[in-house]
């Protein structure tokens with residue numbers, strides 16, 4: 001049973017949170033700390049497993065407390081909750097900087113607490129199963145380079161060939177398009193997830209998904225561009241966290257956005273695939289993105305460059321690129337306009353035929369990214385193509 005420390009300035013709200021925590025069935029003891037009045041706890045005070053910040057109008061003392069307890073006990077888990085269903089990005093950024101790992105809108109149901117606390121327990125028990133280790137984010141160095149094609153086919157191979165329980169979440173902006181490539185008509189999309197944060201647990205999340213015959217479970221993207229105005233970072237972080245509690249692997253079509261607010265998610269991801277093509281605008285954008293991501297504190301070894309629409313003639317140029325950006329190219333996907341566009345237009349992802357170089361390539365990429373033992377070694381396969389061009393070691 002867990003020990004939870006509630007920091008609040010509002011007795012009524014603190015009592016409601018206490019009741020919900022107790023009903024979650026996972027909490028043995030709840031301690032309360034009055035934000036105005038009580039001294040900051042010191043190392044001698046009995047510490048808790050989880051700190052719950054019941055944010056007031058001025059969040060600063062709460063964040064100061066979060067930083068303080070984290071300094072005393074780095075493994076502590078910190079949850080912030082507030083009456084704002086959609087906290088503004090600045091608040092969220094400050095929360096994350098002070099070590100907050102979850103942002104829950106009030107009122108928080110016992111189910112939401114249970115799901116969050118269970119996930120904390122799983123993560124603490126087996127570090128290799130930590131949520132982020134299941135997340136593969138696919139982003140484009142620029143628009144149109146094939147980010148969605150890579151995300152969809154990667155997910156399909158994980159589910160269909162490698163038999164992983166695979167979720168695909170479409171954060172493509174301004175419109176999600178993964179469902180078109182899978183010929184699905186999702187009833188729900190990411191907006192339904194973020195608008196129901198207070199009900200969002202693994203069970204509710206599973207109900208929003210649409211299954212593809214490959215086994216991929218899709219949370220579709222928005223179908224009207226203005227829907228993005230109602231989606232913010234706190235919400236998307238939580239959607240991803242919940243998704244990680246029910247899948248072996250989550251593939252996110254991240255599109256081509258760049259947002260500092262995604263930092264905590266990206267830093268925790270197993271891999272960030274940056275898709276580019278061999279042309280000047282895409283390679284220039286690739287370098288800029290790579291620098292920005294490294295600047296966000298993302299481990300270079302997790303940034304995996306994939307060159308899409310690769311042709312043999314690109315080889316020399318790409319070797320120069322590797323030298324210039326001082327980062328290896330992880331994989332290349334051959335150019336096959338007819339096959340890819342037929343697949344897209346028919347809504348039939350590349351599947352089945354393992355002698356097909358594109359299918360083999362996506363299967364190999366899926367295995368490499370998820371660290372599967374049977375991942376073919378670079379240079380040894382490629383369905384008849386010499387697809388691995390580069391000898392440099394990965395890990396920048």
Ligand SMILES: Nc1ncnc2c1ncn2[C@@H]1O[C@H](COP(=O)(O)OP(=O)(O)OP(=O)(O)O)[C@@H](O)[C@H]1O
Nearest residue numbers: 143144145146147148149309334335336337340341
């Ligand atoms: N390996 C490939 N060979 C040939 N054509 C490809 C390949 N991959 C993608 N394409 C083509 O590139 C186009 C864009 O693909 P896709 O929609 O996946 O890109 P995107 O980066 O997700 O675009 P957006 O920025 O609009 O979201 C498609 O029309 C597709 O036919």
Ligand SMILES: [Mg+2]
Nearest residue numbers: 147148172177
């Ligand atoms: Mg796309």
